[in-house]
Amino acid sequence: MTTDHELFRRFENGSPDAFQALVRSWAPRLDALAWRFLGDVEEARDVRQTALLRLWTAPRAATGRRTTWLHRVVVNLCRDRLRSRRLRGRSDGGDVRIASADPAAADAAARDEVARRVAEAVASLPEAERDVVVLKQYADLSFARVAEILDIPATTAKSRMWRALAKLRVELKECAP
Amino acid sequence: MTIDPRAPISCEDARALSVDLLYGELDRAEQPRLERHLESCAECRDQQAGHQDVRKLLDRWRPDPRIDEVSRNSRRTWWRVASVAAALFVGACLLGTRVSWQDGSVTFSFAATAAVEEQTDLAASFHRLIEAAHRESNDRLRSLHEQILIELEQSERENDAAGAALVRALERRLVRERREIGAMIGRLARAAMDESALTRNAFHRMGAPIAREARGDKR
Ligand SMILES: [Zn+2]
Numbered sequence: 001m002t003t004d005h006e007l008f009r010r011f012e013n014g015s016p017d018a019f020q021a022l023v024r025s026w027a028p029r030l031d032a033l034a035w036r037f038l039g040d041v042e043e044a045r046d047v048r049q050t051a052l053l054r055l056w057t058a059p060r061a062a063t064g065r066r067t068t069w070l071h072r073v074v075v076n077l078c079r080d081r082l083r084s085r086r087l088r089g090r091s092d093g094g095d096v097r098i099a100s101a102d103p104a105a106a107d108a109a110a111r112d113e114v115a116r117r118v119a120e121a122v123a124s125l126p127e128a129e130r131d132v133v134v135l136k137q138y139a140d141l142s143f144a145r146v147a148e149i150l151d152i153p154a155t156t157a158k159s160r161m162w163r164a165l166a167k168l169r170v171e172l173k174e175c176a177p
Numbered sequence: 178m179t180i181d182p183r184a185p186i187s188c189e190d191a192r193a194l195s196v197d198l199l200y201g202e203l204d205r206a207e208q209p210r211l212e213r214h215l216e217s218c219a220e221c222r223d224q225q226a227g228h229q230d231v232r233k234l235l236d237r238w239r240p241d242p243r244i245d246e247v248s249r250n251s252r253r254t255w256w257r258v259a260s261v262a263a264a265l266f267v268g269a270c271l272l273g274t275r276v277s278w279q280d281g282s283v284t285f286s287f288a289a290t291a292a293v294e295e296q297t298d299l300a301a302s303f304h305r306l307i308e309a310a311h312r313e314s315n316d317r318l319r320s321l322h323e324q325i326l327i328e329l330e331q332s333e334r335e336n337d338a339a340g341a342a343l344v345r346a347l348e349r350r351l352v353r354e355r356r357e358i359g360a361m362i363g364r365l366a367r368a369a370m371d372e373s374a375l376t377r378n379a380f381h382r383m384g385a386p387i388a389r390e391a392r393g394d395k396r
Contacts, residue, residue: 118238158193
């Protein structure tokens with residue numbers, strides 16, 4: 001099993017096979033991350049696509065720690081999209097559209113009311129807290145890595161997480177088990 | 178640094194440790210300090226318990242099942258990235274075309290083609306494809322520019338304000354034109370992406386229709 005580190009090193013040395021392997025390994029992760037922000041599969045894929053393109057075209061030395069850089073690109077792209085959605089006022093009752101055009105997915109989502117409520121509650125958090133929740137809770141990264149991606153101290157990441165959880169607790173109190 | 182497990186900690190510190198505990202990142206050495214705080218602070222204790230429940234609720238939001246499709250289609254994804262890269266690259270070059278109004282004359286400047294490192298056969302053919310598409314698209318824009326220049330001369334406008342207004346109108350036209358070319362290349366990229374068994378040769382062939390469409394040829 002080749003590690004990401006090894007793949008990135010080979011990619012930097014010009015191996016197109018390495019880029020292909022990176023795409024294979026990273027596309028699902030980036031899709032999943034972007035989807036948590038955007039709630040739309042197609043939009044999430046667009047964001048992943050743009051992020052991988054930037055990896056392909058970015059000056060090799062400019063990307064720092066590659067995995068951090070890739071996550072950061074996705075977070076920034078998602079923020080931009082969410083901001084422009086808000087500006088256009090085109091949010092249908094909340095920023096997250098858990099189900100998109102696919103009626104099967106819409107059914108599945110409707111069946112789990114709790115999932116829908118959670119998605120909405122996360123989407124309604126202030127941007128700074130939402131970013132930490134998505135990266136920590138859903139991308140399953142360490143607080144150290146979350147802090148690096150967001151360029152904040154780890155203590156700040158933790159206090160944002162705490163505040164976010166307190167808000168989510170209030171927001172989701174009717175769903176409590 | 179050694180930690181005195183009996184040293185009291187603030188609520189703020191306890192919250193950071195509590196979040197660590199919640200996500201399995203708590204340093205064993207810190208555990209007694211957190212426990213001692215929770216024993217004596219009802220507020221932090223209550224929140225810790227509440228946060229644990231919230232965490233469980235957050236797990237209920239499962240990813241859309243379609244998110245995993247990518248991994249089963251990774252080969253296609255790679256080609257999709259490559260073909261869209263070509264389209265975006267050309268788009269960026271076109272967007273680099275500028276119109277300016279200076280000293281009574283209109284200038285069109287073309288962005289230089291950024292160099293793509295020729296690392297391998299594949300990268301080289303990719304590069305050639307981009308170059309061809311870029312050249313053809315710019316040719317189309319250039320002929321539009323020439324046409325516009327002729328119109329400008331015919332209009333014999335000497336007034337700067339009128340000239341500037343005309344340039345703005347021309348810019349709008351250019352934007353439309355670029356958008357059209359961009360959309361066309363996007364369509365081709367999407368068509369390429371949908372072709373499930375894209376081979377290296379197919380990738381080469383992709384260059385031809387892009388160039389043809391950029392020239393405005395009808396098949
Ligand atoms: Zn306390």
